[in-house]
Amino acid sequence: MEPDRWLGLDLRHLVALKAIADEGSFGKAAEKLGYTQSAISQQIAALERIVGLRLIERPGGPRPISLTEAGQILLRHADAIQARLLAARADMAALEAGDAGRLRVGTFQSVGAKIIPRLLRSFSETHPQVEVVLRESQDERELLEMIERGDLDLTFWTLPVDPGPYETLELLHDPYVLVVPVGSPLAALKRPPTLKEIVLQPIIGFNHCSAMDHVEVQLASTGRAPNVVFRSDNNGTVQGLVGAGVGLAVSPRLTVDEDDPSVEIVDLHGRVPARVIGLVWHSDRHRSAAAEAFVESAIAVCDELSIEPAAA
Amino acid sequence: MEPDRWLGLDLRHLVALKAIADEGSFGKAAEKLGYTQSAISQQIAALERIVGLRLIERPGGPRPISLTEAGQILLRHADAIQARLLAARADMAALEAGDAGRLRVGTFQSVGAKIIPRLLRSFSETHPQVEVVLRESQDERELLEMIERGDLDLTFWTLPVDPGPYETLELLHDPYVLVVPVGSPLAALKRPPTLKEIVLQPIIGFNHCSAMDHVEVQLASTGRAPNVVFRSDNNGTVQGLVGAGVGLAVSPRLTVDEDDPSVEIVDLHGRVPARVIGLVWHSDRHRSAAAEAFVESAIAVCDELSIEPAAA
């Protein structure tokens, strides 16, 4: 690590490069960052002096500028460095707020129903000093963004997760079951119904749920588009509609209320691949003792849950 | 990305934090970085003002300082950022030198013998404009360090690789074979000899080779320490000694010269787990087109090589 010109490199230089790449011009970037155009021009000049290469191609006149290859490569590094700084900032903010005993956990509805209550009970027994703040979101992508920004420490998620600065842990496989009204002929079969048989029936579907989209793709692969007569994001509503005879639903087992007398649950025996529920966290952020403990508790609770249905 | 105090953060702050952590005192860190003690003290004060937390515990007097929890967490982020900057620097240096057509590849002896000649021939036929610079090292760890510093673009390696900023690709499994003098009773057996039978014989071993250490651990696991009568890092020497009847050797198949009339090669049928040869590169560095092409060629050549011995 010789003390060469790279030590003169400043974060503002990288921020400026990114702003120019985003905005497409020196002037817009300057405006965005609250500088004058001249300042940005000088910053880029300094940056190019430091790395020794032209980073931005200025054709002159009102023609649009573009990043050189070196500029593009450096921009990727700059992005990574800024992301890492955000993670550091989030860690520091958490420590500053005295958050050693606070854990912000993201969930979505279908995982909330069965896993969360048990997990919270078990976790708060073993770690009463840790305050768990739950954040439920309809939009699953939002949860990932909050992880990336450091607004959440952990989140539940259906794996696999999109590429990003994430670390993941598989918790359990949640098989899909068919939910039908009491007395439905599909429930009377000795064998699990085929997808073809299911797709002929009216279906109650979900919105905003990638795991459910996945089911509909499976159904559509039979060659016949499923007839979705109603959509809701509330599992209770879906199950109520099934009970009322409006249609049937293909739901993850963990979301269905098995004590509901108006419906019957039919095992699909893997005809639709089980969804995988896991935990996701920011790969660059510090894992607090509380977070580690929460993960451990989640593993334990999910182990119980995956054994139970098999025994039942 | 609100323009808060974090934009005032400077790389020198992080470098200073790291220097203090390494040296254990403000003064030593200042000396190392070429500043006065006062400058370092002010830098840390500025850094603590930015993050809003005390990073270093100063007990006062000549008692040693220590990092607070926040300091340790921030230090890990700082290390990652500095590593990423080094990667960026290496990418820029490569571009500056007009290295689009140069590829620096690390190897070690045992992979050099069979794979490299074929690979270089095949690669230079398809990519004549790319200059490949080979760097062979006895010390395998040195190769990884050179990858990390950006002194190498790719290196061969026996997987798995130690944790670090690396990306790896498995190329082939190279099984171990027993090399014995012509006429050895072990070669006359109908079945592959057992480890117990091997360990009773005098062994020719290797130095400086983690893959070979692994073999000796396997042999020692029989309960009897192998009797290593000679060591050499040169495969030719080892094979020569076997041919001269000094002992026998357990070598990866790719390192042995099968045309040597003074020795016989005995298949061990997996009694010693095969070593895995792969390629390693820096996960944060830019992959040039030349590097991508080289990896492709390596995959193709190794596929051929792993099929051949099975057919032979």
Add this chain to the structure above:
DNA sequence: CGAAGAGCATAAGCTCAACTACTCACCTGC
């Protein structure tokens, strides 16, 4: 074809942050 406009570069001046040099306050250990 010339004027207008958009966009980056450059020059000059100013501000402020950071370094050096020096001093002080503090604690340990002999």
Add this chain to the structure above:
DNA sequence: GCAGGTGAGTAGTTGAGCTTATGCTCTTCG
């Protein structure tokens, strides 16, 4: 209690980077 080593504080100077103002280049349009 004093010497030695450690970090903090203060004053002064230097320099990097910002703003303002201006210049240059290329395109567009009447």
